[in-house]
Amino acid sequence: MSDSMRELLSKTVTNLKPSGIRKFFDVAKEIPDCVSLGVGEPDFDTPWHIREAGIEALKSGKTFYTSNAGMPELRKEICDYKKKKMGLTYDPMKEVFISVGGSEAIDVALRALLNPGDEVVFVEPCFVSYLPCIVMAGGIPVSIPLKEENEFRLTPQELEAALTPKTKVLMISFPNNPTGAIMEREDLEKIAEIVIAHNLIVISDEIYSELTYKSEHVSIASLPGMQERTIVIDGFSKAFAMTGWRLGYALGNAEIMEQMIKIHQFAIMCAPTVSQYAAVKAMKDGEKDVVMMRESYNQRRKYLMNEFRKLDLPCFEPYGAFYAFPNISEFGMTSEEFATRLLHEEKLAVVPGSAFGECGEGFIRVSYAYSIEELKEAMRRMGKFIKSLRSK
Amino acid sequence: MEQKKTEQILHLLAKDSRLTNQEIAVMLDSTEDEVAETVHQLEKDKIICGYHTLVDWNKVNDEDVTAVVELRVTPQGGDGYERIAEKIKDFPQVETLYLMSGTYDFLVMIKGTTLKEISLFVSGNLASMEEVQSTTTHFALTKYKELGVSFATPKSDKRMVVTP
Numbered sequence: 001m002s003d004s005m006r007e008l009l010s011k012t013v014t015n016l017k018p019s020g021i022r023k024f025f026d027v028a029k030e031i032p033d034c035v036s037l038g039v040g041e042p043d044f045d046t047p048w049h050i051r052e053a054g055i056e057a058l059k060s061g062k063t064f065y066t067s068n069a070g071m072p073e074l075r076k077e078i079c080d081y082k083k084k085k086m087g088l089t090y091d092p093m094k095e096v097f098i099s100v101g102g103s104e105a106i107d108v109a110l111r112a113l114l115n116p117g118d119e120v121v122f123v124e125p126c127f128v129s130y131l132p133c134i135v136m137a138g139g140i141p142v143s144i145p146l147k148e149e150n151e152f153r154l155t156p157q158e159l160e161a162a163l164t165p166k167t168k169v170l171m172i173s174f175p176n177n178p179t180g181a182i183m184e185r186e187d188l189e190k191i192a193e194i195v196i197a198h199n200l201i202v203i204s205d206e207i208y209s210e211l212t213y214k215s216e217h218v219s220i221a222s223l224p225g226m227q228e229r230t231i232v233i234d235g236f237s238k239a240f241a242m243t244g245w246r247l248g249y250a251l252g253n254a255e256i257m258e259q260m261i262k263i264h265q266f267a268i269m270c271a272p273t274v275s276q277y278a279a280v281k282a283m284k285d286g287e288k289d290v291v292m293m294r295e296s297y298n299q300r301r302k303y304l305m306n307e308f309r310k311l312d313l314p315c316f317e318p319y320g321a322f323y324a325f326p327n328i329s330e331f332g333m334t335s336e337e338f339a340t341r342l343l344h345e346e347k348l349a350v351v352p353g354s355a356f357g358e359c360g361e362g363f364i365r366v367s368y369a370y371s372i373e374e375l376k377e378a379m380r381r382m383g384k385f386i387k388s389l390r391s392k
Numbered sequence: 393m394e395q396k397k398t399e400q401i402l403h404l405l406a407k408d409s410r411l412t413n414q415e416i417a418v419m420l421d422s423t424e425d426e427v428a429e430t431v432h433q434l435e436k437d438k439i440i441c442g443y444h445t446l447v448d449w450n451k452v453n454d455e456d457v458t459a460v461v462e463l464r465v466t467p468q469g470g471d472g473y474e475r476i477a478e479k480i481k482d483f484p485q486v487e488t489l490y491l492m493s494g495t496y497d498f499l500v501m502i503k504g505t506t507l508k509e510i511s512l513f514v515s516g517n518l519a520s521m522e523e524v525q526s527t528t529t530h531f532a533l534t535k536y537k538e539l540g541v542s543f544a545t546p547k548s549d550k551r552m553v554v555t556p
Contacts, residue, residue, distance in 0.1 A: 021554060021555070028554050036549070036553045038555070039551045039555050040556050041551060041555055043549070177556075295400070299404070299419035302418050302421065306418040372415075
């Protein structure tokens, strides 16, 4: 492309750094016989009865647009489900909308809230899209680097220190990708106090809410005074193993939802219809599948943590999602170097912590959405690699 | 050990019987001793009946023949089916035996090396039993799946290598 044409591209977009994961994916996919613990999605197939509902929808020709906010039936099922899980009542007609994955809902929420120059405080390490979405929505990203010594939870002191008069939004994501950290009720209560005192809105990405292994997930929206100022993002990808169906949703105050639906309507029209029918089935009958998968992840989590202990690889205990975030700083290299060498020398793929924000430096993300068999082989390779590093 | 954990042990072993007691203990927040004791008791109670490996013998040799035989019988007395089952299951050629509802009574799965061997076994040992009215023998052509594991398709991860 000529320089004069390149000039035509958006500066906001060209200035964004490409995702660190993308770069790593390009290398990893070229390595034959690679064992991967690098994937951020369930290894389970979508439960058969949910797939069948999708097939049935196709067969019976349910292939038209739905209403912008999503099928009323699905919205109602979601509200019923969340009532049971969070104890909160949302109006299916006004306080929920169905998005194309949780990702779209995050983007739309930010665009509905931000004016140029508004500051968004968000926690890092975090999912790769947060910072670019804030920037593309015209906001100023203000990162709070979370600390291993706090088990990667957000402390009230850290939040206070990041706030300015321009802060409008706090974005949190617990259970967290990539750290596996959770926030419990007492942690969230202190955060909620500050949020209310400073009149902030919270975007709470709770896509992993079904995958906790210590105590039931607590949503910050369920704390006193928080429901109206929290946008809860959730979806079907992780809990029901439905990543490729691209279906998520947002819950929140009707006036905020109205603006979000406006953007969604102009940009997307509606979420995929077939996926919505499958999701209705997931909401109605999918709970036993979630329980089975959660139990399985938990067994793998314990297996993996025990392997780390055997390797003497320090890792705080993650109680959510399906990631562990071991500390590799003793080896005196960047996490990208570590992951690259591990990939080339032992053909094992993990994701460098730095792909999730600068403060992820010194860590790697290890996914345990893999069978025990695969984890065993992966840990054998990891052990060999670590031993060779330590012997030098 | 509590019932739920015992069931979890069974689910884990049913999927992979090579897991060690120590590995199971780690996964279930238990101790190696406790798992060993539970497994031992399950073996004793014949809840765990064996530890087998799923082999696709067709890839090793072409000589194995599997047949499914439908048996119609005339049971004698109240425990007639039980007594017939006792007789049939003692044949080493019989791999699997079910009492069925429907148009026949027993389903017998037999493994042999040749069609002739199986035919001889059916006519000589099963059809000749006085309670047996008739037999229908079906020979299996290709095995695609057993115990939930697909034989034909190589195991592959459908996901991309690295995703966010």
